[in-house]
Amino acid sequence: MARLFTSVKIVIELSTVDVMKTNTQSKTTKNKNQDKLYSQPREAISSFVFDESVVKVFEDMIGRSVPGYATLLSMFPVLTHVFIQPDSRCYDLGCSLGAATLAIQQGIKVEGVEIIALDNSLAMVEKCQTLTSEHKSQAKVSVKLADICESEITNASLVVMNFTMQFVQKEAREPLINKIYSGLNTGGAFVLSEKIKCSNSREQDRLTALHHDFKKANGYSDLEISQKRSALENVLIAETVEQHVYRLKQAGFSEVLVWFQCFNFVSFLAIK
Numbered sequence: 001m002a003r004l005f006t007s008v009k010i011v012i013e014l015s016t017v018d019v020m021k022t023n024t025q026s027k028t029t030k031n032k033n034q035d036k037l038y039s040q041p042r043e044a045i046s047s048f049v050f051d052e053s054v055v056k057v058f059e060d061m062i063g064r065s066v067p068g069y070a071t072l073l074s075m076f077p078v079l080t081h082v083f084i085q086p087d088s089r090c091y092d093l094g095c096s097l098g099a100a101t102l103a104i105q106q107g108i109k110v111e112g113v114e115i116i117a118l119d120n121s122l123a124m125v126e127k128c129q130t131l132t133s134e135h136k137s138q139a140k141v142s143v144k145l146a147d148i149c150e151s152e153i154t155n156a157s158l159v160v161m162n163f164t165m166q167f168v169q170k171e172a173r174e175p176l177i178n179k180i181y182s183g184l185n186t187g188g189a190f191v192l193s194e195k196i197k198c199s200n201s202r203e204q205d206r207l208t209a210l211h212h213d214f215k216k217a218n219g220y221s222d223l224e225i226s227q228k229r230s231a232l233e234n235v236l237i238a239e240t241v242e243q244h245v246y247r248l249k250q251a252g253f254s255e256v257l258v259w260f261q262c263f264n265f266v267s268f269l270a271i272k
């Protein structure tokens, strides 16, 4: 019964967070932090990087570009509550501004947890340190500048990788997942959220069109959508659900499932 009450409390907290997020998003679309990076025609489109210009508009960019992003994040406290173990670590790999870290914090109701948030963009890490330090947390939060492919993962009960694997070199993905598996405690979970592609071309076209309609409904022009797509070419390498599931199972995870999907954005839950 005590567990039920805790769960209900989390859901109530989430509703507040969702309302706050929605308000924040509608405000940011009207202010200087609105993403207009690709609104003017560019002669040449360079490859997308997570630099200072992206950091300034990132909250608005991800909210208006990733369908289901706020809903997905709002479930992290629930997942955290289920999988977090006392005296263990929680990793947020490719943390950007720490949105997942902040959501995970809300689900931690046990003692001795440390959240380690890693990113290899200095501009992201600096802003993430400021933002996360503004929130009180039962867990210790350490935000570090690091390449997740080179970092140690130990004593983990939860590892979250929210839309970051797609930016990791393809050949580095298998060793990274194997390292995550090794670093997780038995019963621990890996949450992997990704933009996916479909092996069926009709499904691929349908989901791509729906994603573009989502972006247009959020105020992006056709020019912005097409220039951003060019910038992400060869930078964001999406894989199919089957490829992800196969790799996770190969690593040894005993349970692998899709727990969330919105158009071509999917989140996997892999349990050790």
Ligand SMILES: C[S@@+](CC[C@H](N)C(=O)[O-])C[C@H]1O[C@@H](n2cnc3c(N)ncnc32)[C@H](O)[C@@H]1O
Binding pocket: 050, 062, 093, 094, 095, 096, 097, 098, 099, 100, 118, 119, 120, 121, 124, 146, 147, 148, 149, 161, 162, 163, 164, 167, 168
């Ligand atoms: C789409 S963003 C992640 C969004 C974030 N997880 C969230 O939920 O809001 C991808 C992030 O991964 C970081 N990144 C990409 N490759 C990385 C690597 N090898 N090591 C560390 N961070 C990486 C980028 O700098 C960027 O901040």
